[in-house]
Amino acid sequence: MRLGPGAEFDLIRRFVPDRVRHPNVRVGPGDDCAVVSADGIAVSTDMSVEGTHFRREWLSPNEIGWRATAAALSDLAAVAARPIGVLASLALPEQDAGGFAEELMGGVRAAAEQQGGVLVGGDLARTAGPVVVDIVVLGECPRPVLRSGARRGDELWVTGELGGAAVAARALLQSTQPDPGARERFARPAPRIHEALWLAERGVPRAMLDLSDGLGGDAAHLAAASGVAVVIELEQLPLHPAATVQDGLSGGEDYELCFAARPGSVAPHTAGFQDRFGLRLTRVGGIEDGAGVWQSNRRGGREPVGVGGFQHFAAPPRRLR
Numbered sequence: 001m002r003l004g005p006g007a008e009f010d011l012i013r014r015f016v017p018d019r020v021r022h023p024n025v026r027v028g029p030g031d032d033c034a035v036v037s038a039d040g041i042a043v044s045t046d047m048s049v050e051g052t053h054f055r056r057e058w059l060s061p062n063e064i065g066w067r068a069t070a071a072a073l074s075d076l077a078a079v080a081a082r083p084i085g086v087l088a089s090l091a092l093p094e095q096d097a098g099g100f101a102e103e104l105m106g107g108v109r110a111a112a113e114q115q116g117g118v119l120v121g122g123d124l125a126r127t128a129g130p131v132v133v134d135i136v137v138l139g140e141c142p143r144p145v146l147r148s149g150a151r152r153g154d155e156l157w158v159t160g161e162l163g164g165a166a167v168a169a170r171a172l173l174q175s176t177q178p179d180p181g182a183r184e185r186f187a188r189p190a191p192r193i194h195e196a197l198w199l200a201e202r203g204v205p206r207a208m209l210d211l212s213d214g215l216g217g218d219a220a221h222l223a224a225a226s227g228v229a230v231v232i233e234l235e236q237l238p239l240h241p242a243a244t245v246q247d248g249l250s251g252g253e254d255y256e257l258c259f260a261a262r263p264g265s266v267a268p269h270t271a272g273f274q275d276r277f278g279l280r281l282t283r284v285g286g287i288e289d290g291a292g293v294w295q296s297n298r299r300g301g302r303e304p305v306g307v308g309g310f311q312h313f314a315a316p317p318r319r320l321r
Contacts, residue, residue, distance in 0.1 A: 022118045024084040024140060034120035036084050038140035044075035045137070050130035058172050061100045063187040065107025065133065071212065072135040073115050074191035074255040078210040079146065080200035081139030083117030083193060091125045091132040104133070115193050145200055147225035149207035150260035154287040156230060157266055159192055159257045160279045162215060163243025166251025179242050189255045195277050196257055204266055205259035215284070216249035216307040218258060219293045226260070229290030231302050238282040250307045260287055 020028030027035035048054060048068035059067065069086060076083055088108045092101055109119050117137070164185035171178035178186070192210070199205055207226055211218050215237070219230040237248045248254075270281045285296070294302040 020118045020120060022084060025118060025120055029119065029121045034085060034087070036120070036138055038084060038138075039142040040140060040144070042076055042079055042081035042139040042141035042144065043136065044072055046072035046075065046135050048133040048135070050132070055172075059187055061103035062107035062110070064131075065104040065109075066111045066188050067107075067186075068133040069108045069111035069135050069137075070189045070191050070255065071253075072137045073111065073117070073193060074189070074210040074212065076137055076139040076141075077191045077193040077196040077255075077257060078208055079141055079144040080196045080205070080208070081141035081144065081193075082197060083112065083115045083137065083139045085118055085120035085138045086112040087120060087122045087136040087138075089123040089125075089132075089134040089136075091127040091134075093129050093131070094126055096131065097126070108133075108135070115191060143200070145196070145205045145208045145259070147207050147209050147222050149205075150222060150226035150228050150230075150287045151206065152228060152287055152289050153263055154206060154260040155263055155266060155283050156219070156232070156285040156287060157259055157261060157281055157283050158211070158215070158238065159195055159281060160254070161238050161240045161243075162211070162254050162256060163247030163251050164240035165189065165253040166214075166247035167240055167242045169251075169253075170247075182240060182242060185240070186253065189253065191255055192257045195273070195279065198273065198276060199257075199259070199269075202269060204261050204269060205257075206261055208257060208259035211254045211256045211258050212252060214248070214250040214252045214254075214307070215258060216293055216305050217252075222258065222260065223292055226287070227291070229288045229292055229294055229302075230285060231288050231294045231296055232285040232305060233283075233296050236282060236284045238280055238284075246307065249305065 024036050024038050026037055054064050073083060112119055164182040168178040168182040168186035207222055209218055209222055223230045234245050239248050266281060273281050293305045295305045297303050
């Protein structure tokens with residue numbers, strides 16, 4: 001990449017491959033802007049701050065970069081968008097502008113490329129700390145699946161297992177060794193982009209989002225956007241073996257998909273989905289008239305679910321994410 005002289009640009013050259021190849025990228029890194037083309041551009045951003053979203057004693061620099069990028073890419077999965085490019089901006093102390101930064105950016109590139117995208121640019125700044133990783137993702141999305149399409153009578157489904165990241169975070173906060181599978185969910189989350197595209201190609205989801213803040217909190221966004229009530233059947237939650245119901249409802253950072261679908265429309269695809277991706281599709285509730293998020297009870301009625309998702313400005317903050 002042809003940039004002028006200087007320590008900042010020398011570091012950027014180490015971040016970025018010599019040439020970017022992607023059918024939707026017309027101009028890659030090296031100019032003032034990247035240029036992409038697509039049938040509908042989906043754009044999202046996600047910030048990862050040291051001490052709030054990660055601790056160095058918990059994660060390698062590569063995992064920090066991967067995790068920050070996967071969180072942003074998961075927003076593309078939520079609308080069934082195909083990734084094009086990633087913009088990564090770093091603010092870091094001078095002592096980290098070497099191997100730490102290179103390894104971190106290696107995680108950014110690996111996460112993007114694993115999902116079919118490429119690194120197309122970003123920014124770099126020096127700070128006294130903490131480290132901040134800001135990721136912008138670009139995707140192609142001719143027919144986005146939004147949060148607002150759920151209707152009364154629809155079924156509520158999730159992919160994979162819930163609560164694994166919360167299990168790992170709890171162990172790390174207690175300075176104990178987390179379950180290896182749970183740690184993998186926390187350190188190297190898998191955005192469900194290919195899964196979302198597969199479901200959307202078959203016309204399955206009517207409304208969809210990703211589970212970044214816990215099913216209880218994220219389902220509230222779907223309910224509000226669609227003007228409906230979400231009723232969760234707690235006994236149906238597909239939990240990580242070490243997770244509790246509370247972990248599944250409010251733990252966050254699972255990055256699984258949650259979607260509403262017409263009655264009976266998902267069941268014909270569950271076996272094919274599991275064969276293709278090695279993941280379960282699980283019906284966890286339904287859509288009813290009303291508002292908010294509820295849980296079904298043994299009397300055949302419903303009651304408030306009683307938990308929400310993570311919020312940065314809750315008082316007091318509930319946990320390190």
